[in-house]
Amino acid sequence: MSTTENAIASAEAHSAHNYHPLPVVVATADGAWMTDVEGRRYLDMLAGYSALNFGHGNRRLIDAAKAQLERVTLTSRAFHHDRFADFCTRLAELCGMEMVLPMNTGAEAVETAVKTARKWGYRVKGVPDGMAKIIVAADNFHGRTTTIISFSTDHEARADFGPYTPGFEIVPYGDLTALREAMTENTVAVLLEPIQGEAGVLVPPPGYLSGVRELTRERDVLFIADEIQSGLGRTGKTFACEHEGVVPDMYILGKALGGGVVPVSAVVSSAAVLGVYRAGEHGSTFGGNPLACAVALEVIAMLDTGEYQQRAAELGEHLHQELGLLVGGGAVEAVRGRGLWAGVDIDPGRGTGREISERLMDRRVLVKDTHGSTIRIAPPLVISKEDLDWGLEQLREVLRG
Incomplete structure (x- = not known):
């Protein structure tokens, strides 16, 4: 052989x-x-x-990683480290947002976004406890955790993994009428890929993303853009949402944020949204570690040039x-x-x-x-x-x- x-x-x-x-x-x-x-x-x-x-x-990313490897690689969030604040500040600026919650993988970031939207719905919007609903699109791909496959329409991803997590409504991708009809007083978020990657790089019809933005504002619902595959330069802009001049309430980032060197992901949003967290309610041992922050900071610097x-x-x-x-x-x-x-x-x-x-x-x-x-x-x-x-x-x- x-x-x-x-x-x-x-x-x-x-x-x-x-x-x-x-x-x-x-x-x-x-x-x-x-x-x-x-x-x-x-x-x-x-x-x-x-x-x-x-x-x-x-070379820039490898050098950044090597330099950090010689200093400190992990503290856990039990302590501050000297790359964390800079990373959060710079990433928030890149996104035009205020706060960052770092994780490791894309699926972790999606789970974080789901938890954040629910907590915001209960704490800020006033949705009755246990009643929060999140609207997603058919043919989506946001990861393969138990909660995420619960709102997948891909049989291969779902089969034999039930029981499934409730709290999600699936509507056709690109259909604003269906989205509008699915919204209720208990809807806390709309979670979408600006371009559906796993589905075959499906671009929504013109005006769809801007329509989602307008509708979510009208109904006091968070617009969450999963830019894990589409973001950070892939589509010719920093974020795919920019092609329609749209800024969501929350970005979910991953993949390219780690530069192909280490897994880095993040949820980026406003203080009004991410400010709902209190100590101990969510976390990750490796999320926002020094090595990840050092590499991601170099990624952000590279994107800053355009x-x-x-x-x-x-x-x-x-x-x-x-x-x-x-x-x-x-x-x-x-x-x-x-x-x-x-x-x-x-x-x-x-x-x-x-x-x-x-x-x-x-x-x-x-x-x-x-x-x-x-x-x-x-x-x-x-x-x-x-x-x-x-x-x-x-x-x-x-x-x-």
């Missing part, structure tokens, strides 16, 4: 089969490229589902122009997305999304499928135009075959 085959066989034997990875075993990575254990190079067109917006081994947002906008325009040329030729049925983020619906007659991903892997390009014959394209924002074009040419070659 080859080194790759041995590694895959060992993983299959000794790890739970909760993922179905492509049969590639990565050993090193730099920028937009990864190298496997056999020395083969692959163009990364997935970027860890946006966790690697700034590329693999970004360089990465501009790069995503310019290369994204080129990406969508090139992908658009494939539609209608019998191989690609539709393309959606914003910035350096696209969902590509392949004609099922050409293969499933998994099969297309495997054929691209054979041509040294790594993407991932979702829902039937859809593949997602989301390269690191540092990718060169030449590498992007090479990757697109491999896709064209696969589709010709």
Whole structure:
């Protein structure tokens, strides 16, 4: 057996089969490229589902992590540390908000947002105890904890994990009328992805996000934007909500906030919302640790320049122009997305999304499928135009075959 085959066989034997990875075993990575254990190079067109917006081994982020590793890595929130206040201040400023509640993973941040909205509903809005409702969208993906899958419409995510957590109302994504009709006096929040990533990079109809913002203001309901995948430069702006000039009541951030170095997530909101917490009501041992704050501070500094947002906008325009040329030729049925983020619906007659991903892997390009014959394209924002074009040419070659 080859080194790759041995590694895959060992993983299959000794790890739970909760993922179905492509049969590639990565050993090193730099920028937009990864190298496997056999020395083969692959163009990364997935970027860890946006966790690697700034590329693999970004020198600024690695240096920030190394410097902090020599100082202090963990205190827990039992004590203050000298990176925490700066991190919270700078992230709040980036978001145009006032307060930050740091966690580790995206799912933790979503759980935190759910808890925050409920507590705000009881403490501030005056919803009767135990009656708070949160409205979510069908085909959402916010994580896989027990509470989060309770409001998922994905059978694979839900099956055999009940009983499910109550308190959620599901409405069609992009439908303002359905959202309005679902609201009651006990509605405390609307939780949405500004662009639905796992569903196939679904962009809502024009005016939807601004309509949600107007409606939630009218009804004294929090608008929570899950920007874990869409935020921090991916769509050509710092936040996807900005494409409609919308500022939600709460941002949920993760993935790229840790720069692909450490897991970092956060809920960012106003003092009126996050101020409902008292000591001991919520927390995380690793949330807001010194190493995480040091890396995230460097991420924020990089975003402050606007360089990465501009790069995503310019290369994204080129990406969508090139992908658009494939539609209608019998191989690609539709393309959606914003910035350096696209969902590509392949004609099922050409293969499933998994099969297309495997054929691209054979041509040294790594993407991932979702829902039937859809593949997602989301390269690191540092990718060169030449590498992007090479990757697109491999896709064209696969589709010709």
